[in-house]
Amino acid sequence: MNVSNPLSIPLVFHPIYSQLDLPYRHRFPIEKYQAIYDRLTSLGVPTSQFHQPHALTPLQLARVYSPEYVNALSRGELESKAMRRIGFPWSAQLIERSLTAVAGTVLTSSLALEHGKALNLTGGYHHAFANFGSGFCLFNDLYLAALNMLQTPTINKVLVFDCDVHQGDGTAKLASNNPKVFTVSIHGEKNFPHRKQISNLDFPLAKGTEDSEYLHTVEHALHLAFSTFKPNAVIYDAGVDIHINDDLGHLNISTQGVYARDCMVFDVCKQYGVPIAAVIGGGYQRDIESLVDVHLQLYRAAGVVA
Template sequence: MLKIAWHPIYQHPLPEGHRFPMIKYDLLPKQLLYEGTCSEANFFRPEIPDTSYILNVHTQEYVDDLFHLTLNPRAARKTGFPLSKELVEREIIIADGTMKGTEFALEHGIAFNIAGGTHHAYTDHGEGFCLLHDQAIAARYLQEKGLASQILIVDLDVHQGNGTAEIFADDNTVFTFSMHGRTNYPFKKEISDLDIPLEDKTDDETYLKLLKETLPDLISKVQPDFIFYLAGADVLETDKLGKLGMTLQGCKERDRFVLETCHQLQIPVQCSMGGGYSPEIKNIIEAHANTYRLAQEIYF
């Protein structure tokens, strides 16, 4: 059975001007239930995990400042959100959803987190709507539990996974792959194990050709026993924060290729949803819903 992390706190209310990024966390599960792609049995509710798992990735000083809301104003502004107890709790619970999702993925082949993909979080600070790095925390969780040893992170959000690259810069047990818009945020990129920067207006054909030429060979080289997939919907041509030229169908074919590749090679995969900022919310929901529909089709 497909298992999906979701919690009401994912919809954490924000002040006017900050609300848009949160809307999809309410609408996406409703859409999946309405159309019958999922039932209530597919969803599980994450909780507050042991802080030790977070400290496997983030520094004690940064975690203390987050938990006690003592981040300096400049560092807080860099996250893009007004800092609050509820927001920090939300990020902690998202991390737990991804951690627990890895165990479901080991059992069923695949698992999802409705939120997550917080790939701009560094070891010692947050950026770009990201406070804690859910997939990095979950990768360390797998390794600590002896459930995986060699991990591949496939980041297909339109923005480079700069936090991911920084966290695992000197770690050959986690391979970081980011395929992103060259001129998109972050403007100062980190160095992933493999970066593929894309030109503005990159279309479906160009994108998919590059991905299909890259991913199978990369998996063959890395030999991962677990894959994290960041399935950002901000690759769409309609996205107001992205600069690529992909259609909904192209985004769907991207997801199909990644999921079919993982399934055929029998490598468990945990999917976090990442960004999506098209002006019409229906485009974001459709792009994300396609990923879940494909998972049901391919795996179940």
């Protein structure tokens, strides 16, 4: 497992991650993915360190998720109520972007198995179920990545460790009948989704939770997950919508707290010798540069940048 050299840590990115025309003042910060890439390269990360995914096809997704849903969404035939639940207006651009973003997480999971760790510059579409999308999530990349990891003979238990402020409801439901995928969600108790699913381990947090309690919860969750499930691969959703300045989070976690959390997750995986694939998850500050500052903690914790 080669993770000592920062240049050996694969990063996954495609310009299409940020290529989506949205209505004025739309809540989703689509610009942040390109902005993270630009910040990393400005800090000296070479372009050769980035891997570019190729879009999955609807047929590939339909082998795992509802063919009726996948095909209707891909063709623009999904009813308007279902599109409102997703939160984006339909466009061919939306579908191509989503198929590429999901492919990015799957590629990240393969690279993590090869290199010990890998990071996607998008990902964490955990509100997507088998037969519907929700909360800006069309197709669930985390569960697909877990299934991809399980194709490797040495991998028989994958932990999805979700620290986005919103519960990973779609992932929990998708994995509920798969004993090889263990789901953990640390999230805001009084936040979207209003109807929670049952993860293998859920840690709902009160509004206003601060660093000390939060980091204690993350540490406890990691200990429980590794001691009870004993995973041999991890998919980490490093959502930063827990941040005190996030518009949708309602928790009071500092930038240093985000960094400490990410370091803790990487350190535990290193301690157990377990490969980790990380995605950036949610983050909803309208100030994109400030938002990038918080997302950058993941890359600092991984050792990609100082």
